[in-house]
Amino acid sequence: MRQKKFMLSEDQIPKQWYNIQADMPVKPQPMLNPQTREAVTQEDLESLFCAECAAQELNQTDRWIEIPEQVRQMYANYRCTPLVRAYGLEEALGTPAHIYFKNESVSPIGSHKLNSALAQAYYCKQEGVTNVTTETGAGQWGAALSYAAKIFGLEAAVYQVKISYEQKPYRKSIMQVFGALVTPSPSMSTRAGKDILTKMPNHQGSLGTAISEAVELARVTPGCKYTLGSVMNHVTLHQTVIGLEAEKQMEMTGEYPDVIIGCFGGGSNFGGITFPFMRHNFSGERNTRFVAAEPASCPKLTQGRFEYDFGDEAGYTPLLPMFTLGHDFQPSNIHAGGLRYHGAGTIVSQLLKDGYMEAVDIEQKESFEAGCLFARAEGIIPAPESCHAIAAAIREAKQCAQNNEARTILFCLSGHGLIDMAAYDQFLAGNIR
C-alpha cells in the first residue's frame, strides 16, 4: 500500500480564490426576489449574509479574490492538504488508470468544510457581527462553522437535520465542545419549524428545513448573520483553494487529469476541486471531463429540472435558477447526510445545462462498497459523502481496465468517516441494500 504524496510548501498555498463567474461563457441567471421577481441585489443579500460574502456572491467580474491574511494563516494550520497517488486502489482494481485523490480529510474537523467556514467567520467578525447561525446535515459543516466561530470569537447556533442528529451524535458533541448551540431540526424554536412539525410531527428533517430555521433565527436576532456550507457561489469560491492546490500538485506528478470527480450535495466540494481546472476548458486549452457524483436517492442533477426554486423548504430564500427536485422534496434517510439536498448551486446548474460537466448517480450500497474497498486499499475510512466520489472514480477506473486505457483520474476525498462508523456498521451487517 505504497502511496505517493505530493505536498506544497507553505508559501505555495494559494493567496487568492478563483471566481469562475468571471470566466463562464454563459453567466448564471440572477437569483430572484420571490415577491417582486426582480434580481436580488447585494443589499438584499446583506440582510442575511455579511457584506463581503454578499459581494462575492454577485461578483461576475473579478477572476481572482484575495484570501485575507488571517484566513490564510488558519489555512496554514492544515493546508496544503496532500495530493495522493492511490497505488493501493489501482492495484486492488487491476486498472491501468492512474488514480489521484486530494485528501481534504486531514483538516482538524475532518473535511473540506473548514475552507469556507474560516472565511465566513472571519468576514463576519470583521464586520462586527457577534452571532452566526447555520444548518448542517451530517454535521461536517456545523462542526467546521462551530470551530471557525470559536476561533474568531463568534457565538454559533446550528440547526442539525434531526435524522443526522440522531444517527451521528458525535458530530453534535464536537460542535458542543467548540461551544456551539445545537438544535435538532425541525424544532419548535422557529416559526418554520413549528409549521412543519404541526403538519408532520414525525418529520425527520432535511437540509431544506434546517436552512429555513437558521435563516429565520438570523433574521430575528440582532447582530446575527446566516452562514451556509454549500450551494451559494461565495461558498464554492472559498473551496477553490482545493482545486488551485491540486493544480500545482498535479504539475508535480507530471500528469494532467483526464477526469475530475467530486461528490455532490450542494456543489461546494465539487466546484472546489473542479473550477480551477475548468477554466482551461473554457479557454480551449484542455478538454478535461468533470463528473459530479450524487446519491441515487437525491438525484437533482441527473433527474431534476432546471428551474427557479427556493433553496429551503419554507421558502425564505431567494428563488435560485438551478437543477432541483422541488424544495419540498423529502430525501430518504441515507447516511450521506451532506448530500440530502434538493437543489444545486446556480453556477454548477448553469455549467451542467451548458454541457461543461456531467453527473452520475450512485446507489448507497455501491457507495459503501467503494468506501470499504478504498479504506482497505488506502488506509483512510472515507465519509459516506466522499464514498460517492470514490464509487464514481472506481467506475471510471474499471472502464479503463476494460479498455486497457491509462487515463488519469483525480477525485476529491472531501472528508473522513471516523464519525460515521455507525453507517459502516449497517453496511457490514448487510443492512444497506
Added chain:
Amino acid sequence: MRQKKFMLSEDQIPKQWYNIQADMPVKPQPMLNPQTREAVTQEDLESLFCAECAAQELNQTDRWIEIPEQVRQMYANYRCTPLVRAYGLEEALGTPAHIYFKNESVSPIGSHKLNSALAQAYYCKQEGVTNVTTETGAGQWGAALSYAAKIFGLEAAVYQVKISYEQKPYRKSIMQVFGALVTPSPSMSTRAGKDILTKMPNHQGSLGTAISEAVELARVTPGCKYTLGSVMNHVTLHQTVIGLEAEKQMEMTGEYPDVIIGCFGGGSNFGGITFPFMRHNFSGERNTRFVAAEPASCPKLTQGRFEYDFGDEAGYTPLLPMFTLGHDFQPSNIHAGGLRYHGAGTIVSQLLKDGYMEAVDIEQKESFEAGCLFARAEGIIPAPESCHAIAAAIREAKQCAQNNEARTILFCLSGHGLIDMAAYDQFLAGNIR
C-alpha cells in the same frame, strides 16, 4: 488562534529508531520466566512474538536500529507529523511559557499507535506469520494493528476491553472495516476469559485480561504471533520516531524543551517522545525534565510498587520488573481506556526508579477540562488519554505564569478524540466529577 507548524521534508524522516537501552546508566533488570525464575531468553520470547521483535526487546547494545524501507514508506504516508507552537493555548492561559505539541493525531488511524503497528506487522509478514492477535483498550491500538495487518496481508484478531467495546463502538467498527475479528474481553473464547467470567460474570474487562486472552489465542493458533501496543521495549523503540522527529523540529524553532510530557498507559507514547531527548541528559549535555501523566485512578507510577509482576491478569506473561499496582488490579471505568493498565514498561520503570523522570497523576475531570480548553484554543479535540498530557502541560504553564518564567514545554498529543465524543458528552453534561 494562529499556530506555527514545523515540518520536516520526507528525507528528514528518521531512518533509524533510537534504542535507549544501549545508553541507560542502569539497564533494566531481566524479565523472568515465572516457573524457573530465570532470565527470559530471545527463544522464550519467540514463542509469542516474531523473532525480530524478540531480538529488539532484549537488545541492550545497539543504539540505533534501522527502520525497514517498507515501514519507512508507510510512515511517509502520514509522517512527519507536525510540531506545533500552541499560541492559542498560551494566550488562553496567559502564560509566558512557550508550549509546543507533537501532533500524532494526524495519522490515518488518529493516533501514534500506527508507528509500532506497521513495524510489528511488517516483521511478522517477513517471517511468514499469517495471523496476529492483540488486545486493545480504547481501540486506538487495535485500530492501528488492524490497519497494519490489512496492509501487510495478515489476518488480525483483536480482544477489546469490554467496557471500551461498549463505550466506543466506533473503534470496533473501524477495526472491522479493516477486516479484523473483534471480540469483547473477557470472552468465552479462551480459557483465561472463561476463568475470569466464571468468577466474575460482570467483569468489565481490563487491558490485563485482554492481554491474557490474546496471548492464549496466539499460543494455540498455528502461524500466529502476538503483538502488543505498549509496555514492551520493542514497542517503545518503534515510537522513538516521534521524539527523533521532534528533536529536529525543535531545532527549527530555535528553542530546546525544558520539560517534555507524555500521557502514560504502558509507556510507549511517553517513551516515544522523551527517550531521544533523554540521551542528552545521560550524557550530561542537557538537564531536561520528563513528566509522565497518568490517571489518578490507575496510579502505578505515583503509587505503585517497583517489583516483579505479570503483565497480564491470568499470569501468562513473563515476570516484569516494573512499577505495578498488582496484576489483579481493577482500574475504574475511566474514558481514557488506553491508560487503564496496572503496570509500566521495564525501561520506564527503571528510569523512574533512578530519578531520570517524574510522574504526576491527573483526575479525570481535570483531564477533560484541559482537553476542552485545548480544543477551543487549538482547534483539535484530543483523545481522553492525550488530555492527561495536556493537563500536565497546563499545570506547568500555569506555574510559569505564577513565577513569570518563560519555560519551553513540549508534550505529545498522542491522538484525537473524534471517536471518543461520548466521553466529552458525559463531561459537558457534568457527569464527570
